[in-house]
Amino acid sequence: MRKQSVRRTVAELAEHVGGRVIGDGSVMVERVASIESAGAGAIAFVEDAKLLENAQNSRASCLIVPPGAHANAESLIETARPKLAFARIAELLHPPKQYQPGIHPTSVVAASARIDASVFVGPHAHIGERTRINAGAQVHAGVVIGDDVRVGRNCVLHPNVVLYDAVTLGERVTLHAGACIGADGFGYVRGDAGYHKFPQISTVVIEDDVEIGAHTCIDRGALGETHIGRGTKIDNLVQIAHNVFIGERVVIAAQTGISGSCVIEDDAVIGGQVGMGDHVRIRRGAVIGSKAGILPGKIVRAGTVMWGVPVRPLDEYKRLNAHWGRLPQMREDLDELRQQVKELAARLAEKQ
Amino acid sequence: MRKQSVRRTVAELAEHVGGRVIGDGSVMVERVASIESAGAGAIAFVEDAKLLENAQNSRASCLIVPPGAHANAESLIETARPKLAFARIAELLHPPKQYQPGIHPTSVVAASARIDASVFVGPHAHIGERTRINAGAQVHAGVVIGDDVRVGRNCVLHPNVVLYDAVTLGERVTLHAGACIGADGFGYVRGDAGYHKFPQISTVVIEDDVEIGAHTCIDRGALGETHIGRGTKIDNLVQIAHNVFIGERVVIAAQTGISGSCVIEDDAVIGGQVGMGDHVRIRRGAVIGSKAGILPGKIVRAGTVMWGVPVRPLDEYKRLNAHWGRLPQMREDLDELRQQVKELAARLAEKQ
């Protein structure tokens, strides 16, 4: 993607991130790059002094380095957190693509919808009755938005996103292609002749600065809402069931599945392909390893790191796994001991 | 979602579910709610007498309770299965949203397609040649239906559903957003220069009253059909491969993957993130725990409950898991015993 880029001097970039310029602050930079591929006009970063050697041959115009690192470049920006500075400089050099405000004539917008004049609506979108889309939002091609939806300022809805009726998005929410928000939760009650749907009549609320990956599904609540807190980031193909409550700044990697009524508190980090039974509670800042499985109703304590199926503390998981790998040795040891005991018993019997 | 609602008296609702009114049968009810959030005009339920305490402070206008439960509410409906009654009352109070029949002018319908006059077709849908859509069906925005498809009465196809050519849906089938029915199965034969596709030329048949979650994929059969039986409910992001045969009233939770030619018999319940190798057979009423893995060709006996990778009966799985957790103890016991045997041997040797 040839993202549009903006030229800045090293001095301006250093100021933006609160870093210190070493060398020529007037050097012009116009894009971010990896150490290996950076050439003239590019800025790269070295997170760790141990990796500085890789940087010695870099042709970057500027390197972002940790304090005290002496790298061989036209200019340096010294800062305590180079990777963070790099991300923030990328925001400056590669601003999001701009879209011309206006509603594409092939889109279908309900008469009662209220779309701010600064909103971009691409081709073949559909926006339902009484839905409101606030300033600066982008609604890309093929997006379908139901009735009574609220889309906050500067949201970006990539192509073919679906918002069912009455979903609410805060500001600066980004939904990648095909994300599906507000489908019915999966709840049935067995009757005599088959299943009846348990009512799935509540909604989904997504707070500010949330980003949601492609084809991720977040179901509407049954009787109470499904909730995604501010600043939470969710990867592709994740399943979030009805009545789940996710706090702020939670990170959830791809293909994880979260069953009904789970609570994930602020700052938790959930790996990929994790599965949680219903009514699980992950307390603040806990970390769940990829592929972990969590039984229904389990409470994971704040700040702990948990792995495995079913989850255990990482240390314990590692220890058990090591034992598991030595099971054949253990069996051998046991058989050998059995033989020794047999011999001892025989010798003892002889003596009698 | 402010689902449209309908007002009924408690007496009418009790009659609908065959329950017994206690208290004032003329109380008006207009929505279902949870015990905690219910207020005037709402009906809630208590499934289990043990949970009655929660209900004592409920402000619901009516509570559905098991026989003999004495709850403190304006009115009660007593019935053997309160949750089922609640679901059936929700069907009455919150009927599905109605859509005006007609084909949106932005949709593209092949000349040879036959669409009943009572069908709703939203914007930007596409319906192929010779496809037939029967009375009362809803085809929402962005749905793409291929050629020679049959869609039964009162089906609901949510936005951006895709039906490939020649797929058949029974009556009252609901497909959530993005469900994809009839893509090619994943079968190849290795040739000298790479892979050749094994022919994927059959179809998918979905019977009445099936509900399928968002972004679930059901591939067409290779030489024989893929089949989903009546009343089966499938959650989001499920993968069903070519030639799978699923019986009636089967329940499959999110992100489960079912490989080619598996058979799942009536009334089986499959958890989330389960994986089945090909040619697995799950017999009638078996239950497969979430995250289970089933080896190709395995037969799971009727009515059993299976867990783990590879699956074992739940009891055995629990026992093995407990042993696994005590592996370090077992290693210690073994080492201690080894030491004892060594000492015994030394003492015995001394005596000689």
Place this chain on the structure above:
Amino acid sequence: MRKQSVRRTVAELAEHVGGRVIGDGSVMVERVASIESAGAGAIAFVEDAKLLENAQNSRASCLIVPPGAHANAESLIETARPKLAFARIAELLHPPKQYQPGIHPTSVVAASARIDASVFVGPHAHIGERTRINAGAQVHAGVVIGDDVRVGRNCVLHPNVVLYDAVTLGERVTLHAGACIGADGFGYVRGDAGYHKFPQISTVVIEDDVEIGAHTCIDRGALGETHIGRGTKIDNLVQIAHNVFIGERVVIAAQTGISGSCVIEDDAVIGGQVGMGDHVRIRRGAVIGSKAGILPGKIVRAGTVMWGVPVRPLDEYKRLNAHWGRLPQMREDLDELRQQVKELAARLAEKQ
């Protein structure tokens, strides 16, 4: 799917696959079928002499058999690899459906896009600025293609596929419905107030003859590209993260997730629901069993077969699993031995 079919004589088909006709080479064949369902006009195959018995009652007009197999049919084609021959004959008898070249009037194509005159563009597609679509490609209904995309000759983009900006597809690439190529990778840097996106500004390159399943997501690279090599086949609902490099003729089954910067070399075979941590390297021709989990940074050696979480060589995995199943027995043996040692010690003490 009533795929259009073409009639050929057995002799012509045998010549196409380099096989030998036994019986009447002038018999007409017009479709492929399974042994069980084949009738007049159909050709079926028997891969293995052991399965010949099934074939004795086949009503197929022609059977493809391994050398020396004596089956009872109107005609036989003898060839070393019957299943491969069957697949190649299916290519001949069931050619892909043809679509009339032209751009549907409801589609929106940017003025600067270059679409070859032989391309089919279905309804409600959107093609962005400077995008180029080469001869013979099919862009089905609801497909959204960004700016600066390259789509090679004879690609097939099924309904609702999304290609983000600047993605490149080689020739004969098939993307099933809803496949999403080029969404942002999932990379963030923690700042003081929440997460900043690590720049995700590179692209995805997909080489010739790749097939990608429904709803599979392939994210764009962060600073370097994500790459899918020639002839690779990827199933439904697979997640491929930023900067992954996949070689040629790799096969990846459904619901597998591949984290950032993994490398999968040529001819590897990856099962379903596999999870790989970042920076994993799967060397040439390795096979990863379904549901396997691979820790970050792990290197899997060429040609090995690996199973389990975390992965181990299949033999070791099987052995450990067997030991696992016998843990209760081991515990019993240990307890019994403990008892014996106790008795020995007592007897020895008596003697003193």
